[in-house]
Amino acid sequence: MRRKLAAGNWKMNGTSANLAQIEALKDAHVGALSEILIAPPTSLLHRASVVAENGPVALAAQDCHKGESGAHTGDVSADMLKDAGATYVILGHSERRADHDEHDEDVRAKARGALKAGLRVIICMGEELEEREADNTLDIIAGQLAGSIPDDIDGENLVVAYEPIWAIGTGKVPSVAQITEVHDFIRARLEHRFGLKIARAVRLLYGGSVKASNATEIFAIENVDGALVGGASLKAEDFSPIITALDKS
């Protein structure tokens, strides 16, 4: 059985005052069935891990360098993030791919570094609107899966987040049929490459304008094991009902 996962990505938002949101989630979800994850900015990671200690909320980083250490001014390695309290790292988010010109091979190298450091990886992928309209979604996903995911995964240490770029922060959400098609496709491709046992252990998250009002419908989809949530994860009062919907799914 895969444990459901509700992951909140704060992106470049949050200072000390926002740690209260983690405290609120911690209090509201004692005994949660789902795994709850917050990815605060790196500046808050350690303090967030102290606040979250002995509670249901775990911490993720939003990116890492592919190497262990060295002359890379401004970069942070997976070992350092783990030391600061992260147990997961989000990699290949479309904003990193766009803002930092990250390609599948960069994401794969970072994932290898993160796995080696003992972090679980959440690898993001998704199509542009023009690619969907041209009926290229599955080809794009196949390429990103093949290029971004390293060979040395055991299933439990990998989470794949399907995030159509046109749905991120826009309020637009794909239909249930569209999400189902992509998630079934990802599971099948993982099985083809890694075998049934590993493929069945990988959690598949949907991401893109998830809110309390659409969460129940999305979580009812068979191959959706949770969500990667941006905007609606910033406040506990918005994220909490999403976690509750996942617990009930």
Ligand code: PEP
């Ligand atoms: C995201 O950026 O990963 C995301 C899903 O954002 P939002 O929920 O705000 O669409």
